[in-house]
Each structure stands twice: as structure tokens, then as C-alpha cells.
Amino acid sequence: MSEQRDVPAIGGKSFTAVAINSAAKAGEWIKTKLGKHTTLNLKYSAQDLVTEVDKGAETMIRNLIMTHFPHHSFLGEEGVQPGPEASERALSNVQDEEYLWIVDPVDGTTNFVHGFPFFSVSIALAHKGEVIVGIVYDPMRDELFVAEKGKGAYVHGQRMSVSEEADLRESLVATGFPADPLMLQPNLQQLQAIAPQVRNIRSGGSAALHMAYVAAGRLSGFWEQGLNAWDLAAGYLLIKESGGRVSDMAGEPYHLGVRHVAATNGRIHDSFVDELKKAGAASRTEG
Structure with missing residues (x-):
């Protein structure tokens, strides 16, 4: 693929090339399972689903990565x-590892379960808590979004850059509806606060893809x-390397523990966060 350029590596093995290969192989397999999953279970809520395809894809990715980097950590x-x-406990147990996938x-x-083609x-990959590689792959559109720290972000092999809108009134933004019932209200x-301020709002149902679209x-922006x-890390680097900005909803810089996110082209970020704050979004702080 054209995205496989001069990339960070250990022992000649490219982190980014391994990530691209793992995402592509898992995505191709996931696509063949669309409409054919055989199990469906609830996790935390009725909106938080898991199938054997999720589990199988994660096993595939883990095995592919660990074949090349057996001493790395995996979340x-x-x-x-x-x-x-x-989730917070799991992250705290590994976030200080040297290399964490x-x-x-x-x-x-x-x-995926409903056959809606947006997943x-x-x-x-984080190095000592800092994201250095980010991959988001959309198997239905065969779109691969790739970012490396300090080297830019790409889709279809072309350099990405965030949008030019500098005013909320001209901005198309997206949100997601949380699986955690306590977060819905x-x-x-x-949503009620932001909708009158922007051109329009979308909700596709994949935070990673929404962030890739910002990149x-x-x-112009995304919040959830x-x-x-695992929802945010890859998308964060895509946006950062495309010239945008990612923070928590209080406007503090992104880190791996952020759970309530605001991501924009940077130009609308302060006004976007201000509107979220007015709606009480910052009342639930991150650890």
C-alpha cells in the first residue's frame, strides 16, 4: 500500500506496516461476516453489543501484532x-507500558449487527503513554486512514488536512449516543445546545470513523x-496530524484516560467547547 513509507520500527519491523496489515486483514474478514453473525450478547446496556465477530477480529489482530512484537502490551x-x-481499571494497569497497542x-x-455500513x-500504538501510530479502517468503503506521529495523516495515500470552517454556523459536526445510560441525558x-449553533449534526455510530472524518x-467537529x-486513540492522532485539535470537554488536552471528548478542526474548538460547557458537559470530569 502507498501508506507504507519510512515508519517507526524495532528490528526492522515497521509498527505502521503491521498495524495496516492487521486492520486490513481483520476488516476484510469482518466484511464477509456482515449479516452472518450467529451470536449477539449485551454487555453494559441494551445499546452495548458484542458478537463473535468482534471477539474473532480482536483475536486475529492480537495474534498478528504479537507475532511481530511479542513483548508489547495489548489493550x-x-x-x-x-x-x-x-475500562478505567484496565487502562490504568497498562497505560505506563513502554509499547501499548x-x-x-x-x-x-x-x-454491524443491523447491516448499517458505518463501522x-x-x-x-502508544509509546510511554503517547500515541505514535493511529489506523482507522472502514472495510465497507475500503478507506484506510493512517497517521504517524510527526509524519502527517493520510487516506488513499493522500495527505489529509482538517476543514477550513472558522465559525460554528458554517460547521457540520457529529455526535454519538452513549452506551452508558447515565451519559444519555x-x-x-x-445536542440541544449545539444544534442551533451549527449548520447541521450527524450521528453515524462509530466514534473512530467520526474522528477520521474530522481529520x-x-x-468540522465531533463530541461524545x-x-x-480504544474508541479515541487512533482518531486522536489522525486529527492531530491533520492539523486539528482534540481535548476533553473542559478543553484540557487529550490523554489516554479521556472519556468525554471534543474534537475539531481547531478553528472552532474554543467556541465548540464553550457551548458544551454551557450545556453542563464539563460537570463530569476525566481522571
Whole structure:
């Protein structure tokens, strides 16, 4: 692929090339399973779903990565117990590791289950807590979004840059509706506050893809409450390397523990966060 350039490596093995290969192989397999999953279970809530495809894709990605980097650490959504407390514990146990792979095998499982073609594979690599590689792959559109720290972000081999909108009134933004029932009401308050301020709002159902779209200039901004490192890490680097900005909803810089996120082209970020704050979004702080 054209994205496989001069990339960070250990012993000649490219981190980014391994991430791309893992995302592509998992994505191709996930696509063949669309409409054919055989199990469906609830995790934390009726909106938090898992199938054997999620678990199989994560196993595939883990095996592919560990073949090349057996001493690296791995944090995958399907290896963590449901619920925000379990997610925070799982991250705290590994976030200080030298190399940590952070994976959501199917970001948008509800869409996958319903045959709605908006889901993705998200793979990030953090070095001592800082994201250095981010991959989001959309198997239905065969779109691969790739970022490396300090080297830019790309889709279809072309350099990405965020959108030019400098005013909320000209901005197309997106949100997601949280799987955590406790987050739904605050999210609806934010939606009510933001909707009159922007050109329009979308909700596709995959945080990783929404963030990739911000990086590609297709959206001016994105916000959502109650997310986890595997939802955000790859998208964060895509946006950063495309010239945008990612923070928590209080406007503080992104780190792996952020759960309530605001991501924009940078130009609208302060006004976007101000509107979220007015809706009480910052009342739930990050650890």
C-alpha cells in the first residue's frame, strides 16, 4: 500500500506496516461476516453489543501484532469487562507500558449487527503513554486512514488536512449516543445546545470513523461522552496530524484516560467547547 513509507520500527519491523496489515486483514474478514453473525450478547446496556465477530477480529489482530512484537502490551475492548469502571481499571494497569497497542476490533457493532455500513477497525500504538501510530479502517468503503506521529495523516495515500470552517454556523459536526445510560441525558442536553449553533449534526455510530472524518475535513467537529481509549486513540492522532485539535470537554488536552471528548478542526474548538460547557458537559470530569 502507498501508506507504507519510512515508519517507526524495532528490528526492522515497521509498527505502521503491521498495524495496516492487521486492520486490513481483520476488516476484510469482518466484511464477509456482515449479516452472518450467529451470536449477539449485551454487555453494559441494551445499546452495548458484542458478537463473535468482534471477539474473532480482536483475536486475529492480537495474534498478528504479537507475532511481530511479542513483548508489547495489548489493550483490546473485548478483553475488558463491561462498564466504565472496568475500562478505567484496565487502562490504568497498562497505560505506563513502554509499547501499548490499543484496539477496537469493530467500532460500531450496533451498525454491524443491523447491516448499517458505518463501522471500522481502530488500532493505535502508544509509546510511554503517547500515541505514535493511529489506523482507522472502514472495510465497507475500503478507506484506510493512517497517521504517524510527526509524519502527517493520510487516506488513499493522500495527505489529509482538517476543514477550513472558522465559525460554528458554517460547521457540520457529529455526535454519538452513549452506551452508558447515565451519559444519555447529558448528551441530549449538549445536542440541544449545539444544534442551533451549527449548520447541521450527524450521528453515524462509530466514534473512530467520526474522528477520521474530522481529520479528512469531512466534519468540522465531533463530541461524545463515555468513550474509552480504544474508541479515541487512533482518531486522536489522525486529527492531530491533520492539523486539528482534540481535548476533553473542559478543553484540557487529550490523554489516554479521556472519556468525554471534543474534537475539531481547531478553528472552532474554543467556541465548540464553550457551548458544551454551557450545556453542563464539563460537570463530569476525566481522571
